[in-house]
Amino acid sequence: MLRISLEQWRMFIMVAEHGGFNQAAQAIYKSQSSIHNAVQKIEHSLGVKLFRVEGRKTLLTDAGELVLRRANYLLQEAARVEQVGHTLAEGIESRLRIAVDEIFPHPLLYKALENTSQQYPLLRIELMESILTGAKELLENAEADIAVSPVVQKELFNEELCQIEFVAVACPQHPLLQLGRELNLEDLKSYRQIVVRDSAHHNRHDEGWLGANQRWTVSHMRTSIDMIKQGLGFAWLPLTSILEDLTQGRLQRLPLCSGASRKVSLYLLFSDADKLGPAARTFLGELRYQSIDLPTSADL
Template sequence: MERRQLEYFVAIVEHGGFTHAAKALRVAQPSLSRAIAKLEHELGVALFHRVGRHAVLSSAGELLADRARLVLRDFDALRAAARAVGDGPVGRVDVAATSSSALEPVISIVARLRQRHPGVLVSTSSAVSAAEVVAMVAQGRCEVGVCGSAERPAGQGLVAHHLRDEEFLLVAPPGTGAGRDGVVTLRDLTGMRFVVTKPATAVRALFDRLAEAVPGLAVAAEVGDRSVVLPMVLRGIGAGLMPDGWAELALRAGAEVCRFDPPERLPQWLVHRAGKVTPATRAFLDIALPGADRATVTRT
């Protein structure tokens, strides 16, 4: 089995078929097909079912996909370890994050990492929920995950660290006059209309919980792209619930920003696989995790 065969196989899985994978890899499709046929012959199993012009993973292919990603990451770790001997940590670390976590603390971690280890490249991938973040790390699609979750993320072979408690804020259109001195209570929300994200996000879960307790709380608009919530708030469509990482941007844009009394908080977690990690990943973890937090590691 050659590394090239595994790279081709993973590319087909990631890009959804032979044609798109060949374009992404910049190789001729017949060459790609021959490499996969050779891999299937060596393994003695079919990795794909050919259904018309489409390729669907077989059960054996599904089993190999996650392991192939991990093998390729091990190859990259060996290369990066050799390069790091004289130059310090180098290489790439892939980080899965929900949108609020990608804003903070990931941005701050990347900024500090660039100052200390300029040879490390961070590539972020977006996820809708904490469950998706955990799955992306467990499957080997990313080495590190950052997400908000009321419960400590768990998964076979995963390690979870508590980073901080993220605070959710009320962001209201200019001139709303919500709350007093930048603070709102549940009573202040009575009858308000909100721009909300679709289900499965932490922000939507918070809104649904508030809606059960506050009379007249209603949805003004439901969006799939969380980046449009603030523009909608600024246009007066409704208020929004946003993590504290958005506070500065919302204030500069002219929105009203208020804290809740009592505060609405959600733990943020950093997740990675147990065992050895690449030098680039180790550098990311060293920046992200103060020494005191390492005692909170949970191995599952």
């Protein structure tokens, strides 16, 4: 079988897109005879007829339609290979592994990821969602390149990224909200608290108020929010994750005399700044920018 070059495939595609050999020749500044020869070589090599002529129109045959789809895919893949080569030559990393604590606002994270991908479209991003010490552990075990964590490690580079406000909430029908008065921590002890489990495998930490006699422990923040909305307990939840539920009345803040809210700092962690490539640095910049002016209780 005769070998078909990428340039010959390009000429075939131009004939199909422009509806004729003469039109294709004018579009890509090639002689009409060279385009004819390229198409004839493809037809001879494949043993099929790619075009039929009806009057002044050059139309694809059924076989030509199928081959065109494959040829377009072939050229797209060839372009991607070239881009990968340029990326490697410029020292741009091909993969970025990110561990992010679940309390970081998802819309801001998605925006930072999208903006990074627009600048580095060939970058493969691996996102690992974690709780408490989980992100730090993934970084320490070399399973992540960058971590966003509420727990810092002295041996790692750490930079405060933002503060997330947690507020004590329950659904409006919860018995605690039917008492009609200001609450204290003693009032909470008789009711179920929903807490989220540390996702680390070793040296797990407990966080928050631990005084409830009843406790359900779950693995994801979203599960905790769903349970609270179902009236299954109370919890301190990140304000950024429940802002819409509060404004729509699906959740209500507990009227605690003290401790109704607390702030948790999130930190950017990585082991060696010199090893971070341009895509990683771009993502860090996007995270910093997106983290400006997070909502607080004053915005309610």
